[in-house]
Amino acid sequence: MKLWWLRLARYARVRWRGLAFVLLLMLINVGLNVLKPWPLKLIVDCVLGNQSLPNTLVWLKTLAGDADIQLLGPLAGATIALFLASEGVRLLQDYVGAGVGSQMGYDLGAALFHRLQHLSLEFHNQQRSGDLVRRVMTDSICIRNLAMGVFLPVLTSVVNLVVMFVVMWQLDHFLSLLSLVVAPLIVLLIWVFNKPMIERTYQHQQFEGEIMALGEQTLTALPIVQAFGREAHEDERFRYLSQKALQACLRALLAQMQFKIGVSGVTAVGTAAIMLFGGFQVLDGSLSIGSLLVFLSYLASLYVPMETLAYMSSGFAAAAASAMRVLEVLDAKEEVREIAGATPLLLQPGKASGYVCLEKVTFGYQDGKPILQDISLEAQPGETIALVGATGVGKSTLVSLIPRFFDPWQGRVLFDGVDIRDVQLQSLREQIALVLQEPFLLPLTIAENIAYGCVGASREAIIAAAQAANADSFIQRLPQGYDTVIGERGATLSGGEKQRLAIARALLKDAPVLILDEPTSALDAQTEFLLLEALERLMAGRTTFIIAHRLSTVQRADRIVVLEQGRVAQIGTHQALLNARGLYYRLHQTQSSRAIIHSESV
Numbered sequence: 033m034k035l036w037w038l039r040l041a042r043y044a045r046v047r048w049r050g051l052a053f054v055l056l057l058m059l060i061n062v063g064l065n066v067l068k069p070w071p072l073k074l075i076v077d078c079v080l081g082n083q084s085l086p087n088t089l090v091w092l093k094t095l096a097g098d099a100d101i102q103l104l105g106p107l108a109g110a111t112i113a114l115f116l117a118s119e120g121v122r123l124l125q126d127y128v129g130a131g132v133g134s135q136m137g138y139d140l141g142a143a144l145f146h147r148l149q150h151l152s153l154e155f156h157n158q159q160r161s162g163d164l165v166r167r168v169m170t171d172s173i174c175i176r177n178l179a180m181g182v183f184l185p186v187l188t189s190v191v192n193l194v195v196m197f198v199v200m201w202q203l204d205h206f207l208s209l210l211s212l213v214v215a216p217l218i219v220l221l222i223w224v225f226n227k228p229m230i231e232r233t234y235q236h237q238q239f240e241g242e243i244m245a246l247g248e249q250t251l252t253a254l255p256i257v258q259a260f261g262r263e264a265h266e267d268e269r270f271r272y273l274s275q276k277a278l279q280a281c282l283r284a285l286l287a288q289m290q291f292k293i294g295v296s297g298v299t300a301v302g303t304a305a306i307m308l309f310g311g312f313q314v315l316d317g318s319l320s321i322g323s324l325l326v327f328l329s330y331l332a333s334l335y336v337p338m339e340t341l342a343y344m345s346s347g348f349a350a351a352a353a354s355a356m357r358v359l360e361v362l363d364a365k366e367e368v369r370e371i372a373g374a375t376p377l378l379l380q381p382g383k384a385s386g387y388v389c390l391e392k393v394t395f396g397y398q399d400g401k402p403i404l405q406d407i408s409l410e411a412q413p414g415e416t417i418a419l420v421g422a423t424g425v426g427k428s429t430l431v432s433l434i435p436r437f438f439d440p441w442q443g444r445v446l447f448d449g450v451d452i453r454d455v456q457l458q459s460l461r462e463q464i465a466l467v468l469q470e471p472f473l474l475p476l477t478i479a480e481n482i483a484y485g486c487v488g489a490s491r492e493a494i495i496a497a498a499q500a501a502n503a504d505s506f507i508q509r510l511p512q513g514y515d516t517v518i519g520e521r522g523a524t525l526s527g528g529e530k531q532r533l534a535i536a537r538a539l540l541k542d543a544p545v546l547i548l549d550e551p552t553s554a555l556d557a558q559t560e561f562l563l564l565e566a567l568e569r570l571m572a573g574r575t576t577f578i579i580a581h582r583l584s585t586v587q588r589a590d591r592i593v594v595l596e597q598g599r600v601a602q603i604g605t606h607q608a609l610l611n612a613r614g615l616y617y618r619l620h621q622t623q624s625s626r627a628i629i630h631s632e633s634v
């Protein structure tokens with residue numbers, strides 16, 4: 033992924049004012065740090081020693097008085113002011129930096145979240161949702177880490193190094209060069225320790241990632257874990273991974289400690305060399321004591337930026353890895369893309385007629401392996417079309433082409449006579465309501481779940497939809513009625529109750545086209561019977577595509593489409609298909625004989 037950092041910088045650009053302010057504070061702080069040892073130098077050289085004040089500071093004498101000793105007070109005061117100012121600016125820089133950095137992280141997270149919501153179901157089918165959540169919540173912070181944890185410290189270090197070296201050079205050329213002698217040694221240490229530090233930190237992150245994945249997998253599959261008594265096994269796996277993570281963490285810390293000891297040793301040798309040679313120069317009078325003190329003070333601050341630069345490589349590697357994971361999603365190919373200049377399905381507000389037509393549609397998930405072949409099917413407004421066929425024949429795939437979850441390889445899908453690839457996706461999906469086998473419910477209140485597709489629906493409309501869906505009576509029995517918050521995926525409700533909420537949601541949406549994908553198959557025959565009444569109310573006056581394995585559910589459809597090996601094998605009414613004695617007849621016979629055996633055994 034070339035120039036990834038440049039692409040990421042686009043997201044940072046929006047916050048350029050904040051970034052510029054942080055840079056300004058950084059420059060002010062560098063200036064204050066450079067000035068810090070100068071009051072001490074002036075005291076040592078001009079008050080305790082016999083040097084005169086530099087011409088640029090003669091005004092101090094007119095302010096404090098002529099006697100050298102009178103300079104002590106203002107110089108001590110200047111030290112306090114410099115320290116306070118530097119600390120104040122540093123704290124402000126940290127505060128503003130944290131704010132701007134986090135804001136950039138949230139901006140990137142929001143862009144990622146938006147993108148994920150618009151990527152096709154095909155993309156999501158191939159991903160683990162836990163991993164995607166990590167990308168949005170954790171990896172998007174990489175932009176903050178790169179800006180505030182890598183870019184800013186590196187820039188600060190470089191500016192610090194340059195400014196201090198320039199000042200040192202003015203004081204003494206030889207000592208300036210000597211202070212840089214440690215640089216190659218620090219580079220050598222970086223070269224030796226960088227790889228183990230990065231590798232061990234990466235291993236640590238990997239194990240932490242595995243712990244998170246295990247936690248997420250186990251908690252989402254908790255009913256299975258408990259049913260199969262695997263709690264102890266999962267505990268053991270958790271402990272094993274934690275142990276591994278701990279070992280990797282300690283190994284990474286060990287490498288960092290060795291590196292730090294190396295840097296401290298080299299720094300100590302450098303400082304000692306400056307003391308030694310600087311001491312000789314002071315003794316032979318070519319350097320003042322104050323200048324030597326400035327050198328030693330700078331030296332301490334000079335090695336800090338070098339060390340910072342050394343550490344940055346591991347921070348950079350971690351942030352770069354996260355950035356790649358973020359860009360992978362941002363760059364993911366959109367399988368279903370709205371064409372430029374797509375128009376709304378309806379040019380005026382209102383409802384579509386509900387005419388749906390599939391024209392010679394061929395589609396599959398893998399190249400060369402079509403699931404649906406050359407399917408043509410027309411549904412007139414208000415007509416009910418049932419889809420039947422063996423499991424895996426492509427019934428759900430066929431109906432998923434209508435809301436354009438996928439685009440056909442060949443052929444086209446028309447909605448109210450318009451090719452759905454030419455219209456705005458949202459305007460198309462507004463005209464379709466879905467009730468699936470798994471009624472996806474959110475951990476919100478019952479009322480909010482019913483009104484999910486219909487923002488701003490009145491309480492009366494919600495209750496009317498629930499009544500029509502035969503859901504009102506069970507909702508009234510809940511502790512807070514319509515304001516009861518249901519568990520994740522409706523965990524606190526029975527299958528039939530969840531399905532009735534899904535029907536109420538579809539009723540409230542009041543779309544002209546309805547897709548019912550095995551809405552009753554997870555229920556027993558008695559509950560199914562109760563639901564059918566609600567479903568009939570829902571289907572009235574709408575173009576409906578219904579998929580059901582139980583043929584009893586589809587008997588009253590206007591037309592039944594029988595799919596076989598990806599093609600339409602038969603179309604007709606229940607009676608006509610029975611008379612034809614084809615595949616439908618055989619499916620019907622099998623189900624009828626099973627029902628007889630079942631009723632006899634009961």
Ligand SMILES: Nc1ncnc2c1ncn2[C@@H]1O[C@H](COP(=O)(O)OP(=O)(O)OP(=O)(O)O)[C@@H](O)[C@H]1O
Pocket residue numbers: 154157397398403421422423424425426427428429430
């Ligand atoms: N997202 C996907 N990626 C790849 N293959 C898929 C995907 N979804 C479904 N399939 C495959 O496509 C085929 C048709 O699946 P589909 O769900 O449409 O069948 P179905 O007739 O609705 O089956 P069932 O009656 O069991 O629900 C199956 O072989 C299935 O494994």
